[in-house]
Amino acid sequence: MGKFKINRFWSVVATILVIYGIVKWAIPAISRNITSLPFPLTVPGTLVFIYMTLTCVALFALVTFSDEFLEEFVGPIRKMLRGEYTKALRLVILIGVPLILGWQVYDITVPKVQLPSSLRIQHPSSNFPKKFEAMKNPFNEPSKDRVTAFMKQVKADEITFIPQVQKDIDTWKEEADPDHTLQFLPGEAVKKLLAEVKAEKITEATAKDALHQVDLFEGRALYAMNCRPCHGDSVAGDGPMADGFKLRPINFTDNGTIETIVEGYTFWRVMNGGVGLPIEATPWDSAMPEWKKNLTDEERWKIILAEYDLAEKTPRIPESE
């Protein structure tokens, strides 16, 4: 023979234990490797119940398949009940099993101290005014007038910036004595524009691209002053203030955040902050300020421009206009 055969009773017990082990521990453990999330995904209680019921039904069908099978399964139980494995063991089982069961019932029914779960809709639309849906960031597509005015400023090298960055630029100019004010600004467009300034033939297209770099620069400065403390240097929702908030600041580099919403929505959210949210979005837990109380429309649009740029994302296209 050589084939090792274990008693059907023990194989049934082992099957139940193995399947329970898989559902309860192995699946969550594997889930961590698949999702690479820092926590395991547990199998929901109802699903565990369904799996275990199915297992028991299948095992019952197997055991009652023939009288021989049934006899083999019941044998050890009967032997135990008759006290053939010593009376002490019988006593332990007959008292222990009910006690474990009673404890289980108590454990399931007793009220536990658990954090009240509060589900939250992140991008609620119930009070989102439709007029914001198609709103465009004016700095994404600067008007012809702005570009023309900018070209004049560049030509005369008399460019005005927002006061927040002006001081630093003035100090730099004094110290570095550059050929042109825009020399500090990053971007190929700026290099191209400076070459055009030298050759004295500034084109509108280049000026427009360079103006975009100015807007981004100002937007990044405003972001660093106003938003960075919570949303972080790299817009990852991890600023120095972030750990104090139970509802953490949003990580804009995550998929499914600012790329799933239209620009107008971002503008509306920045404007009205946490307290402007409807109740399904738990406004009481949100630390997002009502920026309309402190920042101008232009400042907020510039910040949004810089934010999408830093996150390397583009906003969702609005529904039919």
Place this chain on the structure above:
Amino acid sequence: MQGIIGKKMKIVLAATGLALSFGLSAPGMAADQPAKPMPEATEAFVEKGREIYMRRCSMCHGLLGDGNGPAADYMDPRPRDFTLGTFKFRQTESGELPTDNDLFRTVSRGLQGTGMQAFDSDIIKSGLSEEKRWQVISYIKTFAQEFGDEELDPIKTGKLVKFPENLPPFSDELVAKGKAIFLKAKCWECHGKQGRGNGQKAFDRKDDWGFPIRIRNVTLPWKIKGGSKVDDIYMRFSTGINGTPMPSFAKALSNEDRWALANFIKSLQHKLTSNQVLQAKKVAGEVPTTPDDAAWKDAQPMDMRLTGQVVAAPRWQNPGVELVTVKASYNDKEIAFLLQWDDPFKDATHKLDKVFNPKDISKVGAYNSYVAANDMIPRALETYRDSVALQFPAKFIAGTKKPHFLRGNSSNPVNLWIWKADMAEKNKSGAEEAIARGYQQPARAQTKEQQQITAKSVWKDGQWSVVLKRSRMTEDSNDIQFKNGQFIPMSINAWDGSNGEHGLIMSLSTWHFVFLEAPTPMVIYIYALLAVFITGGLGFWLMKKAQASNA
């Protein structure tokens, strides 16, 4: 046959194990050591670095690298001034320049507890790749002439601080030895006996640029800028922190002594609790009324993280209180809370003429709505008081609804239990009950008859302990009532006076919960007993049946 299978199995197992351990350890290895040394700083390479610098760094560090970018004035510690070549976190001897790898480490993992965050693209998606980090470092090095001087190169001159080998692992003996060194080397003169930054020499220290320096509370691991691991702490003792009063102990203490000291500092670090619900402890007799009552030992602690009040102007990003540990104890009639937080200096005076008027920074289009770190408000002793407030909803609301965590609003007011150090000094309690209906108006104290809380407080070794007590139920409709079995929202506002905090310039937490255990309903015991008797009975019946069939 079997041998071959066994070998194959072993290989498979080893491969799986290797893959698993690699996969698991990968996030922890996030590189603060470069894979390759810094490439040659050609003109094109430095120009690429300049572009990155102007995009990602200049807002704080300034176009000239002088640490005067638009966002700089609001941060404490301030962004580094690169022009002097003075760098704090190095693995070189005191006063020396940093190595390229030192700069790489700082750019990659950031300096925790400051505005300088990690820029490693393996940690943060929109961070910088290794090559880009090298590019920006090559540009940063152009700000200080010292980097061009070969005689100052710490590698060529052999000024590196090497990490010694064969150091003993963390142990109680090592910690005890470290503690003795801590006392002997007089670390406590600045850092305080408990490491809370509360030494006599701690206040009013200045850095090389003349900016005030706050001695770090080394018990809060997230505040240790150079890193909270033992190796990092050891390095600080061995290199000193250039530009600050923190000296190097490389000459005064041996390697082993510095290692023991680092282990002692490590042992002081606070381990945060993770519960969001504070389970109040039921006591049979009186609730404890003083902070030193032994009864507090049995109560469950809950750590509440606080941060700067940045929700509304005047905003504040330099919070003085970042952690309050709370306990609660109750009986049938009363409930008492114990609040403990680190505050290096006791501030028990409050000068009303020094109160900041935020109107210039609160309007639309103001330059900035944050309070500057150094010029707007005095961050000095004997100016503002230390204070703390427990905040509850004025009315318990079933479900998840709560007032906004910053003082609620007109339809959802909050009940504040405020304790003020200066009042405590005068009338031995210092507690006041107030109602707030939004942050726009200051909280209003309740009438004399409605004042029902009492307080006992003590400041010791750089730590406040305050007990606030009230009867669980009151007649007042604007008071929270402490019924059993309810998750009662609770949050904290705190003010560190010598950190300039008063009014909305404060530290605060978001909502946590306090829970008074409900007695277990009788029916649950009955269910459990029923289960025991039914299965027990069934078992014995089967036993009888089995024995009968045998006979």
